[in-house]
Amino acid sequence: MSHDATPQDTPEGRPASHGGGRKRGQGPRKRRRGLKITLGVLLVLLLAGGGTVYWLYSRLDGNIKGVDINKALGEDRPEKLPTSGQNLLVLGSDSRAGTENKELGGGGSVSGARSDTAMVVHIPEGRSKAVAISIPRDTLVTRPECTKADGTKVPSAERKMFNSVYSQVGPACVVKTVEKMSGVRIDHYLEINFAGFKGLVDAIGGVTVDVPQDIHDTSSGLDLAAGPQKLDGTQSLAYVRTRHGIGDGSDLGRIGLQQQFLFALLSEVKKQDLLGSPTSAYKIANSATKSLTTDEGLASLTSLTSFARSMNGVDPATMETIMLPVAYDRIDPNRVVAAQPQADTLWKAVRTDSAIPESAKKSPATGG
Numbered sequence: 001m002s003h004d005a006t007p008q009d010t011p012e013g014r015p016a017s018h019g020g021g022r023k024r025g026q027g028p029r030k031r032r033r034g035l036k037i038t039l040g041v042l043l044v045l046l047l048a049g050g051g052t053v054y055w056l057y058s059r060l061d062g063n064i065k066g067v068d069i070n071k072a073l074g075e076d077r078p079e080k081l082p083t084s085g086q087n088l089l090v091l092g093s094d095s096r097a098g099t100e101n102k103e104l105g106g107g108g109s110v111s112g113a114r115s116d117t118a119m120v121v122h123i124p125e126g127r128s129k130a131v132a133i134s135i136p137r138d139t140l141v142t143r144p145e146c147t148k149a150d151g152t153k154v155p156s157a158e159r160k161m162f163n164s165v166y167s168q169v170g171p172a173c174v175v176k177t178v179e180k181m182s183g184v185r186i187d188h189y190l191e192i193n194f195a196g197f198k199g200l201v202d203a204i205g206g207v208t209v210d211v212p213q214d215i216h217d218t219s220s221g222l223d224l225a226a227g228p229q230k231l232d233g234t235q236s237l238a239y240v241r242t243r244h245g246i247g248d249g250s251d252l253g254r255i256g257l258q259q260q261f262l263f264a265l266l267s268e269v270k271k272q273d274l275l276g277s278p279t280s281a282y283k284i285a286n287s288a289t290k291s292l293t294t295d296e297g298l299a300s301l302t303s304l305t306s307f308a309r310s311m312n313g314v315d316p317a318t319m320e321t322i323m324l325p326v327a328y329d330r331i332d333p334n335r336v337v338a339a340q341p342q343a344d345t346l347w348k349a350v351r352t353d354s355a356i357p358e359s360a361k362k363s364p365a366t367g368g
Contacts (some may be wrong), residue, residue: 009305030208057301063289065288066157066299069189072147072172078185083353085124086289087184089175090132091191092117092168092240116163116241117258120178120186122350123311133346134259135178136326137163140253140335144180145172157329161335171293181338182347188307189295196291197240198233201265206230206271209239209264212256217242219270236261252323252336252365266319322346322356327364339364 066088093116118135143160145151146169154169165174175186192200201207208230215224222238231239240258243251272280289301298304329335345360 018102036120060285060289061301062283063286064299064301064304065293067171067189067214067293069172069175069186069295070297072149073179077176078179078183078351080185080187081351081353083125084355085122085126085352086183086187087189087350088121088123088127088188089178089186090117090119090121090191091166091171092197093172093191093193097118103169118162118174118178119262119352120182120184122184123314124353128314129320130314131320131322131350132262134255134323135162135319135349136251136324136336137161138335139324139326140329140332140337141165141181143169143173144176146170146176148173182350184347184350188298189293190298191293192288192295193291194237198237199287199291200233200284201231202233203284204268205235206232206250207261207264209261212260213246215239215242215246217246219243240368252326255323259323262321263319320356322361323363324361325360336365343349 001265010140116137118137120135121130122133123130133274140160141162142159142160143154143165145156148170149172152282154173160168162177165177171189171191175189178184179186202350208228211224211226211229213226215222217223220238220242222235222242224235224239235356240261241254243254246253269284289304294304298307325339325346327339329337342362344358346356349356349360
């Protein structure tokens with residue numbers, strides 16, 4: 001379905017099966033002591049003392065890049081309802097900016113950037129659980145009128161591929177597109193690029209995933225046998241991006257892998273004794289923050305730490321992953337569109353902070 005080599009709206013491929021409405025098994029709930037990465041970093045700062053504290057803090061704080069989403073979007077946004085919890089738009093960017101990014105993901109001859117992975121993470125009121133909704137990158141959407149970072153206005157356009165919005169207009173327009181298609185107010189924006197993703201996985205010593213089937217992707221060089229496999233950063237990046245190695249070689253088939261990997265990554269971070277290892281905590285935090293872009297509201301170590309503390313009650317084991325229900329486009333079967341009424345029902349549940357009906361998790365586009 002989508003073409004990793006070009007940002008145009010007409011790459012090759014056919015849609016494949018989606019990740020489904022997979023839900024994590026309910027295990028014994030454990031009292032969390034906060035997000036381990038950020039608390040570990042705070043421990044580093046406390047132990048370091050003197051001028052080193054300032055140096056460590058300044059380095060991590062300076063790593064984070066901010067985008068003023070609120071200024072870019074103005075007042076033309078969905079209403080923030082009093083019981084709508086928190087909504088984060090999380091993007092995995094395949095930016096080729098910088099030498100390290102160019103060398104990853106087969107990007108040596110590719111310019112520009114796209115939102116390779118996109119999830120709306122909804123944290124209901126009370127901060128005790130979360131749901132991650134994946135938006136297929138090949139979904140045809142109406143891109144609203146947006147303003148680029150340089151002040152140039154870009155007119156609204158219909159039937160644009162979702163992942164092209166990032167490359168053509170920028171992250172603020174991605175937020176606006178998601179808000180227009182969902183009616184959900186996005187509170188925060190987080191983006192991590194290729195190098196940051198690889199570095200984070202390597203910093204925690206790799207992530208173990210249960211590979212669902214043999215994967216032989218000649219495009220990326222990924223060659224994995226079915227079963228538990230511990231992946232390093234480069235392998236993990238290939239795993240979440242593989243299209244040719246699973247399903248019918250399109251975008252929908254890999255969404256299940258992305259969702260599975262998210263859980264494995266969170267579980268690995270949770271298992272590590274970061275609070276007892278300040279050096280490891282700093283290494284992971286440095287790797288994560290140096291390739292992180294957020295909205296202005298989170299663009300500092302202090303803000304990220306405060307936000308993490310507010311999420312103390314969220315257990316990754318209770319997170320549910322859903323793919324936005326999509327159907328094959330009638331004009332171009334190599335594209336998908338939001339399936340109705342499922343998509344509207346899903347977004348309404350998010351807006352109102354209510355339970356998502358099972359019927360809203362089923363996607364007509366199953367591929368195969």
